[in-house]
Amino acid sequence: MQMDEAVDLLDACDIQKRQAVYTILPPEKVTELKELSTLSIYSVGSIMNTDFVTARPTETAGMVLKRVIIECEKSEMYRYAYVLIMTNGFLV
Numbered sequence: 480m481q482m483d484e485a486v487d488l489l490d491a492c493d494i495q496k497r498q499a500v501y502t503i504l505p506p507e508k509v510t511e512l513k514e515l516s517t518l519s520i521y522s523v524g525s526i527m528n529t530d531f532v533t534a535r536p537t538e539t540a541g542m543v544l545k546r547v548i549i550e551c552e553k554s555e556m557y558r559y560a561y562v563l564i565m566t567n568g569f570l571v
Contacts, residue, residue: 486515
């Protein structure tokens, strides 16, 4: 289930059911759900996708693309790729 949909579902539940769900989820997911739950339903944050893939400078493009393919199976489809290049300590 996508995070924005999970937040909507949990927000509709009473506190006991919500806490029961939190006990079976990994702590990092609980933190993310709680943070997203605090956003207004009228803000862009309530519908944004917080899933992303990062790469280390030592990874090849092929290594990163393999990970992107795996992550796309678990998450919403990625639509954009931002490539940040660091030169002499500055982003270019």
